[in-house]
Amino acid sequence: EAGVTQSPTHLIKTRGQQVTLRCSPISGHTSVYWYQQALGLGLQFLLWYDEGEERNRGNFPPRFSGRQFPNYSSELNVNALELEDSALYLCASSPGGADTQYFGPGTRLTVL
């Protein structure tokens, strides 16, 4: 069974640009979570989607947004990129809300 997949693996953008990251959950999982892991910091919770709806949101500005599609895959969009947005963005999925989360390999975003 395939695990959580994320694309792209690496991304380089400049300040002010916009970026879209993608995540495909494990088959049968309806919940998708997004986390930001900046260098030297722990995981910061960004967003939780379940059954196509945003269920919870971490303490991030509105320029961080996303959506979940009918096939449960998800996108994370970041507008007006800032240097401090450089981080590893991790996606996780679970069978339902508040269940065990399984992580993808992450997308490394570098903002220059």
Next chain:
Amino acid sequence: GEDVEQSLFLSVREGDSSVINCTYTDSSSTYLYWYKQEPGAGLQLLTYIFSNMDMKQDQRLTVLLNKKDKHLSLRIADTQTGDSAIYFCAETGNQFYFGTGTSLTVIP
């Protein structure tokens, strides 16, 4: 429930036991987890414990939960060089909180 704390670094000799500690604050957490992150990789689920359990053993891993003190620990027996990684504890109750991670270095 936002502060899940871990010590940042731990260094042990190969073959010794490692104990990684974590304190959490959300008493409504139903599950507590340990994840492992190797360099450049995502998080790998190691084990988890229900909040109504005190201990869980899984091969070389032993998880201890002191719910009164909101303290969680992960003991790795016979630590190997392949265990070198960052270990995160996490709680999932009403929110999802991860600790800052403990970087474990195993010295051959």
